[in-house]
Amino acid sequence: MAFNFNWSPLTADAGFYKRARDLLTTALNKSPKPPIIVDDIIVTEFNLGSVPPDLEILEIGDLAEDRFRGIFKMCYSGDAFLTLKTRVQANPLNTCLSAKPSFTSPQPLAAASSLTIPLQITLSEIKLSAFIILVFSKQKGLTIVFRNDPLESLKVSSTFDSIQFVRDYLQRTIEGKLRELFMEELPAIIHRLSLQLWCPDQIAKEDEEAEESDEPGVNPLATPPLDAVDLHGHLLDPTAISELSLDGGPEAQLLFSQKTLSRLSDITNSQVTSSLDTSETTDVLFRAWAGPDKIDPNNTPPLSTPNLARSSSYASPHTYTFSDNGSQDQGSMSSRPSLVHLNSATAGLSLGSGRHSKAGRKKKTRVVNLRRKAETEPNSEQEDEGTFEDASTGMPASEPTLPHPILEVPEEDPMLSKVRFGRQSPDPQQQQQHTARGPSFRAADAAAIPSADMANLNLSSAAPTPAKSSEKQPQASLATGAKSDLKRPTSSSSRLMSDTSSVILEQAWIMKMAGEIARRVYDEKNGNPPFWDDGRDDAPPPAYEAQ
Template sequence: MAFNFNWSPLIADTDRVRDMLTSSLNKSPKPPIIVDDILVNELNLGSTPPELEILEIGDLAEDRFRGIFKMSYTGDAYLTLKTRVQANPLNTYLSTKPSFTSPMPLAASSGLTIPLQITLSDIRLSGFVILVFSKQKGITLVFRNDPLESLKVSSTFDSIPFIKDYLQRTIESQLRVLFMEDLPAIIHRLSLRLFDPELQPAVNPALRNVDTDARPPIDPFASPAQQPVDSSGIPLDDEFALDHPTETYASFSQKNLLRLATLAESQRTLSLFTPSIRDTVYRAWANAADRNEAAGGANTPLTKPTTLSRIQSSLGLHSTWSSASSQVSDTASQATRPSMVSAASGATVYTLNTSRPRAQRKRKNRVVNLRKTKDDKDISDLASISSGYTDSMSQNQSGSASRSLSGTGVSSLSGTLAREGEINTPPRSPQKKFGFQGHGESSKLGVETFGKSHPITPRVSHLQEEDTDETPRASTVLPLPQKKDVERHALPRMQTLPTRPRSLEMLPRSSSELNLSSLGAAFSEGSSGGILEQAWMMKMATEIARKVAEEKAKQGGWRRDSEQRYSTGEEAPPAYVS
């Protein structure tokens, strides 16, 4: 992974930075020796950019980013300040002391102010930087430790050691404050001006140009689409980049966050075994789900993951959380009996973005190593199925749509809606899950699971009815996910099973089933997700890539090629047969 760090526009726009520095330097109470405003006279960021080493990336999407960097700077930047200082040490000494104990000198403390020019150069910085970027909230940059290693202060008083030392000390301490407190504020304000649409008109055109210039290099989807499954993380990003911005925003809307909160609340109260530390739990579960998805994949139709990914992209963060929470509750109730419901949620967890950056990166690597070509074929398969739909939404959900005989985008939509509904009410009842319990434990035997899943078939009809019904499901809480699962089970199996029995074993069937398997696997297999997981990963990656490709195609790019490929893939036998 690489960043294109554009240093030159920063150098160009020093006026604004200078103003802000000036105001921030004068904001904090100045040491008594400085009797006038500090004026930033000259600011040169130098030609050497700081070195940034990526230590950790916690969150990555088009509109947000969170990462930890190790920064070191040994460049040639310099800064010249102008101010006036009090040259009489007795004067500064007295100004800080209470007057009651002042010796009240008659004239010995009379002031002598001297204009002073200070040049700060040879700045050496090294520290850990936490950078959080969100389009709505701007850039937050925080130094985790004191980054200032050394700097050289040269001033008009270099010949007087006492004053020189004093200045050096004072300026260093002031700079430390600047780095730790003021600089984050400055950067935040700057970024807000850049990103906030309301404030943007105020920004001068040059700046905006800088902004737009800077973006293209960052824009990840220009190149990678043609190679859908790439070892790097880029395809993932592409997916998000290509999504309609409003969609991604929606996933972070206040409403969703609220739902999340309520979910967490209910989960806490309803499940005895819910761990109290939310965040850690979620991560752990997400990982477990990832691992186990493979196991559950026995019955999965190939197309299922598509739906999942669709959901993921549209629902974003909040669905992730919901699924995670539901998972948690499931496990609490019964480690031995994974349920459909839990499975569904688990799958979503996997796809969703909270865990995305890390997990997916890893997996991609594995995918590449293992079986790139086969998965490619799968992808093509998927693509062919989905290609019929022009709208990207419908494409993503095409899998589910085709499976459910209702076959309309509406039904799939309703499915997603139902998912959203889940958020409010995490699955509470372990009983509902038992139908698939056997599944999880006998993870790899597709046929058996099939049989076991049959009992639920009655519900399938139920579900279908509901699906055709176009009323939004948000309010209908628990039953929906289950039904969906069932539906997904039944229909796709019929299609896929006969042709590719083996594939069922390895690939997660649907989001819901994945979870099933994952739960089972988590407990039985442990961490070795192995081939199945990788296969699933592949699916995900390919799916994403496909979406990218389609977007590209829509935009008039190389659609024909992709179509060709897809079509060939369609004809080819399933890739993951081995």
């Protein structure tokens, strides 16, 4: 295999430099400028030079006609240069007062009069050394991420070179700014450029996203809460939390769009608080929608179907399900979304927030459960692996297993294991495993929200993509097999209707038990009891009440 990189054709294209200058100018003027800069920053000269950077291919993770993923090492010490022109305010009093409220301004008469000085800055002798992760796909364009700080050194020469103090200051400031540019702006620029080239129809959407991305997004993986407790009020130690978060750095971060996460957090917040605002989240299938009497097993809402059917490891849309674990936790923890990243063939099987998968390098099924991790018993782990084997065995487990989000409740009740994969498990042991795990988080669920949980996600009709690699074959066949006899789980709400009395008894009992356990745990912790099971009787939000 050979690659052919052309450096000179970039410079041969007459329009290239003009386009690049324009892009740089807009990028530099986009963010609000400090008051000391009184004019637009204009890129007057830009030249990439004649020396190409050294590029070393470290790893190619994915290679196909329409997508590419690889890691490079780049070194550059060429003769590229860049000249900027702007005007700065030389009166310190003016800049100092301009950003302050006028009510407490000392209102100087003329001491703050402005003196603007044109400033020209030339950046040259740029030395770069970086690890670059490059991801390309036809649908999503080109994404470049710098894994480290790429800037090694650079020379700044300006109008004020004769003044040592100003020169040092400029050098320092510009280096800082440039680092920011490389880490944040440049990937965005390149992404936009690539979208223009390959998928111009996405640009409008990107604009919207850019506007929305101003909102402070919540990345639950990056910032775990301070005092994390698990379901029963045990304090989690930080290491356990860090295990919860994704490993793999930027690579893995690519999987989750900041926008969607912030929307999800909006929705959860709206449930916790009395906010009426629930932002619309696409590519999401709510359990409440999939009510048993609304939808027949073979027909999922058309909204969800195309998304679930997509394949491709990185470019696939993320599908999130909500498992409303309601008032299991107190107040703030009451409803945490569990994010389920569904993927091609294994999509149907990764359903159920309690499950997780081993993340393969090529085919990834990631289940990120945002609930706090409870102490998981080793055998439950085994069980889980056992049940999941059909979904993900054979994959190269190149990434560590994600921690177990399964929550332990000692009592179990077969009635309440509501998520079933319609596939009849041949051996009763597996059935046993299902039921053993099923109620662990559902028992309390049902206690709190008798009906919400019954609305189960039906992913059975998600059309699995044709298996691509040979490696996938057995799984694919299995998955199709699974899909074909995936049935709507018999809705336990209807079951509840049928034998109401027993269920009510059970519920009462479970409620009592869960309350008891929780109270005991809580008592052990702080000895402050009755508050704990207050939230238990809360009615579920109307959206989650299945009919």
